[in-house]
Amino acid sequence: MSDLLTASWSGYLRPDGRKGIRNLVLIIYTVECAQHVAHAIAAGEEDVHVIGFPGCYDNAYAIRLMLALARHPNVGAVLSVGLGCEYTQPEKLADTVRASGRPAEWFFIQQTGGTKSSVVKGKEIVARLHEQIWKETPRVPMTLADLTVGCECGGSDGTSGLAGNPTVGAFFDLLVDAGGRAVFEETVEMIGLRGVMLSRASSPDAKRQLADAYDKAERYCRSVRQWSVSPGNFAGGLTTIEEKSLGAFAKSGTKPIQGVIRVAEQPRGPGLWILDSVPDDHFMQFGYTNPNDTEGLMDLISAGAQIILFVTGRGSVIGSPVAPLIKITGNSATFRTMEEDMDFDAGRVLTGELTLTQAGRELLELIVRTARGEPSKPEALGHREYFIMYKHQNTPGLAAGCRA
Numbered sequence: 001m002s003d004l005l006t007a008s009w010s011g012y013l014r015p016d017g018r019k020g021i022r023n024l025v026l027i028i029y030t031v032e033c034a035q036h037v038a039h040a041i042a043a044g045e046e047d048v049h050v051i052g053f054p055g056c057y058d059n060a061y062a063i064r065l066m067l068a069l070a071r072h073p074n075v076g077a078v079l080s081v082g083l084g085c086e087y088t089q090p091e092k093l094a095d096t097v098r099a100s101g102r103p104a105e106w107f108f109i110q111q112t113g114g115t116k117s118s119v120v121k122g123k124e125i126v127a128r129l130h131e132q133i134w135k136e137t138p139r140v141p142m143t144l145a146d147l148t149v150g151c152e153c154g155g156s157d158g159t160s161g162l163a164g165n166p167t168v169g170a171f172f173d174l175l176v177d178a179g180g181r182a183v184f185e186e187t188v189e190m191i192g193l194r195g196v197m198l199s200r201a202s203s204p205d206a207k208r209q210l211a212d213a214y215d216k217a218e219r220y221c222r223s224v225r226q227w228s229v230s231p232g233n234f235a236g237g238l239t240t241i242e243e244k245s246l247g248a249f250a251k252s253g254t255k256p257i258q259g260v261i262r263v264a265e266q267p268r269g270p271g272l273w274i275l276d277s278v279p280d281d282h283f284m285q286f287g288y289t290n291p292n293d294t295e296g297l298m299d300l301i302s303a304g305a306q307i308i309l310f311v312t313g314r315g316s317v318i319g320s321p322v323a324p325l326i327k328i329t330g331n332s333a334t335f336r337t338m339e340e341d342m343d344f345d346a347g348r349v350l351t352g353e354l355t356l357t358q359a360g361r362e363l364l365e366l367i368v369r370t371a372r373g374e375p376s377k378p379e380a381l382g383h384r385e386y387f388i389m390y391k392h393q394n395t396p397g398l399a400a401g402c403r404a
Helices: 032-042 060-070 090-099 115-136 158-177 194-199 204-224 231-235 241-252 293-302 332-337 356-371 377-381
Strands: 009-013 024-029 048-052 075-082 104-108 139-142 148-153 181-185 257-262 271-276 307-311 325-329
Touching: 009 356, 024 032, 024 060, 024 115, 032 048, 032 075, 032 115, 048 060, 060 075, 060 090, 060 293, 075 090, 075 115, 090 104, 104 115, 148 158, 148 241, 148 293, 158 181, 158 241, 158 271, 158 307, 158 325, 158 356, 181 241, 181 293, 194 204, 204 257, 204 271, 293 307, 307 356, 325 332, 325 356, 325 377
Parallel strands: 024 048, 024 075, 075 104, 148 181, 148 307, 181 271, 257 271, 307 325
Antiparallel strands: 009 139
16 A cells, blocks of 8 residues: 555656646637637547536636636647637737646637638647657656546436545545645535534634635525525435535545635645635525536636546536546445446445445545556546536736736
8 A cells, every 4th residue: 555655656846846647639719609619629539528607797717717728737739719709818828828838829710711721720730739849748757646536426326425525534544644735625515514524624724714604505505595405406315405525525534624725726835625606695596506517627627636536426427627527425335337438337336245435445545556657448438528607706916907
């Protein structure tokens, strides 16, 4: 086990000092009208991913998130594609990416000749960027201390809190001990646990941050009159929001919580962090804070996570761009039924086949293999779902200069 905690592999060094486990070209479209062209450019291209924002109006949250993804450690270069009349400007996105030391290019479809001409131009640019980053990106040793790993859960059932999330918690403890960064989210799924959360704070300042994040989440849920529990959760054996919250919180493991980060913010140091993705009080809006699991995964990737964990008792077929997704279930029946999509069977903890400690170590082994280049099942299947929603949450300084 000690050898695994000190395992190393070759990563990709970025100008900001972070290290990636993949070396991707990222295509960003800046309005829904450009999404077809963006996906057509990426079609059939290896190590080329697509994200984008459908809105034609200013949204600081979306711009901030796209910039964080464009400067993610797994991304080597960026092509930004716009239609030509939207508010978010592809040229300014590309300029910001270049300022991070990465190559970046952009164009407007309206100035290129239309769909076919834009796809041809885009593929030429992607080929050039791809060749450049593979020739020029330095390869350097990586260890667990260089990793940020994020986790959320969705499609939960009774096994998620008993085996799936606790297995992640056991791994998170190992990652923190090795000097890495662990990030978990969904404060709206921690309602009822205020005292439990605050007791895990690493400092008085962290305790204040946790209290503020919890209180905002509770106000939000009361304001929209919705709590983060679904019919599928009830069908899977959960009965109350507090019961679901206890299971969701189990993914945090046992280490002290260093503090709270917001969407597109990196952890401010090693250790365990919680991600607050709830809209700010003065920007209340109707609906769940995470309208689907994909949106939550994008938030975690925006925090710089090179690998994402997704715990689901009832099963899922989603993946993610930019960062490999590893799907974990605490329900062995779900694993057997959906083995082509699920990466890890934590249900063996419930049958006695593994102890929780052993499950955490086995998950660590899988994560090291993924960091070394082995594709997760969503990666191998080509799943790259993404969702950037209309949301309002302030984080200063990360979206400047990218609007018209």
